[in-house]
Every structure is written in structure tokens, then in C-alpha cells.
Amino acid sequence: MTDASPLARFRASATRLFGTGGPLAPAVAAARRRLRVDTRALAAMRILLGSILLIDLAHRAPGIEKYYTNSGVYPLAVHEATYTQFAGLSIHALSGSLWFQALLFVLAGLFALAFVVGYRTRLVGFCSFVLLVSLHARNPAVLNGGDILLRTLLPLTLLTPLGERWSVDAVRRGEYREAVMSAATTAVLAQPLVVFTQNAVLKHQGETWYAGEALQIAFANDEMTVLLGNYLSAYPTLLEILNYGWVTLLAGSIGFLFFTAGRLRAAAALVYIGAFLGMVPTLMVGLFPFVLTAAVIPYLTPPFWNAVVRALPDAVTTPPPAGRLGWWFGGEPIERRLAEAAARRGRGDLVAFGRAYAGSLLTILGVFALVFVLLYGVGHVAEYEPPYEDEATAILDQSWGLYAPNPTDSYSWFITNATLDNGSTVAALGDSPSFDRPPDAATTYNSFRERKFMSAVSGDNDGAIGRGYAEWACRQATSRYDQPVESITLYRMIQPSPIDGTYDEPTRQTLIEHDCEAG
Known part of the structure; x- marks a missing residue:
């Protein structure tokens, strides 16, 4: 009789180790319970x-x-x-x-x-x-x-x-x-x-x-x-x-x-x-x-x-x-x-x-x-x-740095003002052009998607995303006031989080100054 093939010998060894009664059978059963x-x-x-x-x-x-x-x-x-x-x-x-x-x-x-x-x-x-x-x-x-x-x-x-x-x-x-x-x-x-x-x-x-x-x-x-x-x-x-x-x-x-x-x-x-x-x-x-x-x-x-x-x-x-x-x-x-x-x-x-x-x-x-x-x-x-x-990982991302290594200790809201042809400054979007701190900054966004988008605008104010937003804001202001809009200015207000219950003064950043008439 000829010896069994290497594959057959491997299968026989695996059966002795992992099969019923084998020394590793309990470990296999435990693994199966956890993987099923x-x-x-x-x-x-x-x-x-x-x-x-x-x-x-x-x-x-x-x-x-x-x-x-x-x-x-x-x-x-x-x-x-x-x-x-x-x-x-x-x-x-x-x-x-x-x-x-x-x-x-x-x-x-x-x-x-x-x-x-x-x-x-x-x-x-x-x-x-x-x-x-x-x-x-x-x-x-x-x-x-x-x-x-x-x-x-x-x-x-x-x-x-x-x-x-x-x-x-x-x-x-x-x-x-x-x-x-x-x-x-x-x-x-x-x-x-x-x-x-x-x-x-x-x-x-x-x-x-x-x-x-x-x-x-x-x-x-x-x-x-x-x-x-x-x-x-x-x-x-x-x-x-x-x-x-x-x-x-x-x-x-x-x-x-x-x-x-x-x-x-x-x-x-x-x-x-x-x-x-x-x-x-x-x-x-x-x-x-x-x-x-x-x-x-x-x-x-x-x-x-x-x-x-x-x-x-x-x-x-x-x-x-x-x-x-x-x-x-x-x-x-x-x-x-x-x-x-x-x-x-x-x-x-x-x-x-x-x-x-x-x-x-x-x-x-x-x-x-x-x-x-x-x-x-x-x-x-x-x-x-x-x-x-x-x-x-472009599509199937495996980077999970959520709130890590530390949560941010400040927050922001954005103000988009429009300058009309008559020189007056009005709110291009929202209720007023005021820089006062809102009672609840979360309500200044329609949704978390708007908050994410404005964060992208903030990081790309001189780039394509910032220009796209500014041109859209020009159109929105023109439609809202039914008259020509000279320019759009986007401000980011940065407020240190009141961790101890007290508010410091917010910081104002001018992100975009866009000439609407130039396009």
C-alpha cells in the first residue's frame, strides 16, 4: 500500500486535533459559539x-x-x-x-x-x-x-x-x-x-x-x-x-x-x-x-x-x-x-x-x-x-478619530452679510447682521449637514468651496431684497466653550469678501 497524500495526512491531523474528542475541540466549540x-x-x-x-x-x-x-x-x-x-x-x-x-x-x-x-x-x-x-x-x-x-x-x-x-x-x-x-x-x-x-x-x-x-x-x-x-x-x-x-x-x-x-x-x-x-x-x-x-x-x-x-x-x-x-x-x-x-x-x-x-x-x-x-x-x-x-480607504474608510484625541474646546457660528448698491449692510441669510452670541448656536444651522458644509467653507475660504458658497449667497441676497447686491462678506465667530460656566468674548474672523458684480 502507498502512503497517503500530504493533503490526506494534513486532514487526518487536523481531525485528530480539532475534531470531536481532540485536545483543541473545546477551543473550537468556544470559537464557533462566538463567531456564529x-x-x-x-x-x-x-x-x-x-x-x-x-x-x-x-x-x-x-x-x-x-x-x-x-x-x-x-x-x-x-x-x-x-x-x-x-x-x-x-x-x-x-x-x-x-x-x-x-x-x-x-x-x-x-x-x-x-x-x-x-x-x-x-x-x-x-x-x-x-x-x-x-x-x-x-x-x-x-x-x-x-x-x-x-x-x-x-x-x-x-x-x-x-x-x-x-x-x-x-x-x-x-x-x-x-x-x-x-x-x-x-x-x-x-x-x-x-x-x-x-x-x-x-x-x-x-x-x-x-x-x-x-x-x-x-x-x-x-x-x-x-x-x-x-x-x-x-x-x-x-x-x-x-x-x-x-x-x-x-x-x-x-x-x-x-x-x-x-x-x-x-x-x-x-x-x-x-x-x-x-x-x-x-x-x-x-x-x-x-x-x-x-x-x-x-x-x-x-x-x-x-x-x-x-x-x-x-x-x-x-x-x-x-x-x-x-x-x-x-x-x-x-x-x-x-x-x-x-x-x-x-x-x-x-x-x-x-x-x-x-x-x-x-x-x-x-x-x-x-x-x-x-x-x-x-x-x-x-x-x-x-x-x-x-x-x-477612499470609499471604505477605516479611520475612526471621532472626538479624538480631545474634543474641541470652542465652537463657531457663521454670519453672512450683504452690501447692497445703496451701501446698506443687511443679512444675506438669516434674521439680522448682528454679531451677538446666539442663545443656542446649534439653532443657527438648519441641520448637521449645514454645519459640516460651513466647516468646509471655513477651511477653504479662498478655494472653490468658498467661491461656490459666496456666489450662491449673492444670488440668495439678490432674490431676497429684489435689488442688486454689491458684495458678500462671510464671518466666522469663534466662541471659547464656557467649560467653567463663564463666557469669554468671541473672536471674529473674516473668511470671505466676494464681489457679487464681478461674479
Whole structure:
């Protein structure tokens, strides 16, 4: 008899080590418990991500003309001159017309709605991702950390079976798996850990977070705080406790989330979700808390979902028969019908090859996704430099320096004044040309996107973004006063945060002086 092949010997050795009864079998079982993801968690993640896409579109819609058309602050000429890392990535940049942007918004909304209900989940999710990247690339000046995390998280999730449960796809298939484990699901589990751990490391490079002072500084920033956040600065002891609690969650995320299992993991995930949702009534950070929540949902384990299902009526948890879905959704998926027809014609081998190829491709992409998350996420704070970092992370960013290393100890508001032909100075926008400190700086912005855009204008006052804003302000003032406008002046007022409860005098910066008549 000939000796077994090297591959056969390797398999036999692996079986002895890792198989049932092997010395490493307990470690393998423990790893599998921590890497398996409940498919109901993936379904909830899909529903939340799709809802975020819809809410994001609805939130952007009132500013669609201002931020995405040639008649707004960021016309195509400005788009082409700035943020060159996004060059050629925007379908929205094919036209500066309002009707074209509105059409793409409606199309994105339809794809997002299909993603929520889980109809052809991976296909519509990919289309949603393409349109999301296109929208972000059209005007990166209005993006915040939540947008970047959404753009990074969404494609990772598309490599997992998001439509396995609670979806039109699941009803049409008539079957589902209880839990899944793959390189792709591991990448999805790793992504929030990279965000939290990297941010904890970057915060440690500052002086305030680990001293318990950072949240008191952050909540003295009047342009960021809203609702309850406006009152928290009066409770420094509470903010110190919350500060240490937040740092503990960030620095201990691997231990709290990854190394736990069962009910303990679910409880830890709910603590994180509660902390994220606490941002909603306190800070003007847009959709960021909801994207963070979506990122942590895969850590909710079967005991949690079993309790949820028991609490819901049977009518909600029992899917309708496929025939009840209507003629468009009813019946088996078309790809399954085509596969059965090919098998009847004797082409079953081709069908089997196609399925194996698709499964292998997803596996390979999942491995690449996991390596990408770890390589670039860890590389951002490690001493080594990952290869091609700028190119690789242009879309899928892995830099999470949010409020790090220290929160800013000042805040700003902007005043745009117009000089009319008669020499009078009036407010080009807003109520008055006064330089007095507003009672609430956050209310000087229509949304967090306007705050982000004005920050970009402040950093580019002599560049294309500043000129685009000034020309738009000239048109707005001319329309408002129905007479020629001679010039526009943009001021930035910088107020040191009243950390000790007292206000210093704000500083006035003249950012732009633009001659409207010269164009």
C-alpha cells in the first residue's frame, strides 16, 4: 500500500486535533459559539440599515437643490475641483439639474425600500450601495462620521445572508438557517470592534478622555448640543461618570462583545445600543447613533431574539405563504426555476458549477473583507503602514478619530452679510447682521449637514468651496431684497466653550469678501 497524500495526512491531523474528542475541540466549540451569528440578527440589521438609507434620503431632500445642483452652493464646477479622491465615482455628477437629482433620490428610495423588505436582498443592497457612494462623492463636504461608517459597513453586510430571515426572499425560498458563520460574518463582527478600539487608542493620545474631563468639554460645545444636551453641562459629576463609562465601553469592546456569549453577550450589546441611542436627544450628530446600533446588532444572541419573538403576536412572526405575496413576489425565485429547467434538460452539472462558483466567490470576498477590516483598521493606529492606504480607504474608510484625541474646546457660528448698491449692510441669510452670541448656536444651522458644509467653507475660504458658497449667497441676497447686491462678506465667530460656566468674548474672523458684480 502507498502512503497517503500530504493533503490526506494534513486532514487526518487536523481531525485528530480539532475534531470531536481532540485536545483543541473545546477551543473550537468556544470559537464557533462566538463567531456564529443568528440570522434574525442579520435580518434586523438589514431592516435598520435600509431604514437608515430611507431616513437619510428624507433628511437630505429639503437641501437637494442647495447641495446637489448647479444652482446651489456646490455646483459641478466645484465638485470637479475638490475632493479628487472621489473623482469619477458619482452618478449624481452626470447632471447639475434638480430633476436629475430628484430622480436619483427616488430611485435610491425604491432600492432602499426593497432592501428593507428583503426582496432580492443582495442585488438591491448593492444598488443602494452604488447610489450611496455616488451621493457621498457628489458632495463630500456635508458628510460626517455616520455617513462614512454607513458607507463602510453596508458592503460588508452584503457578503452575509441578510435575506435569510424576515424577508420576501426567505418566504419565496421556503427555508432558512438558524445561524451562520463565515469570514464575511466575522468581518461584520470585527468592524465595530475596530471602530471602538481604534477610537479608544486615539483618545488615549489626548489628555482629557482618560482624565474624565472630555464629556464636560464636549457638552459645553453649543453648536453640537441639542435638547437634553443643553442642560447636561450643569451636572459635571454626571458627565464625569458618563465619560469614564464611555471610555470603558470603547477600550473594553473586544472583551465585552467578542469574548462573551449567550445572554451575557446580548446584555452587553444592549448596553452599547443604549449608549448610542443616548446621543439622539443630546448631540447633533445625524444618523451616527443608528449606524452604530446597526453595527452592534449582530452581537444580539438567540436568547434575545427568542424573547423578542415570544413577545410579538403570532401574526407578526409567522410569514405569509409565498402565494399571498402577489404575482410579482409570489412563487419560487426565478433563478431557482431556471436551475430546475436546466436540470430537466440535462444541464445539472452546469447549474452545480454555477452554484459552487458563486459560493466560492462569496467566500473569497468574505476573506478579503475580513483582512481589509483588520489590516487597515489596526494599521491606522499601529506603527506599520498598510499598503495603498489612501487608494484602499477612499470609499471604505477605516479611520475612526471621532472626538479624538480631545474634543474641541470652542465652537463657531457663521454670519453672512450683504452690501447692497445703496451701501446698506443687511443679512444675506438669516434674521439680522448682528454679531451677538446666539442663545443656542446649534439653532443657527438648519441641520448637521449645514454645519459640516460651513466647516468646509471655513477651511477653504479662498478655494472653490468658498467661491461656490459666496456666489450662491449673492444670488440668495439678490432674490431676497429684489435689488442688486454689491458684495458678500462671510464671518466666522469663534466662541471659547464656557467649560467653567463663564463666557469669554468671541473672536471674529473674516473668511470671505466676494464681489457679487464681478461674479
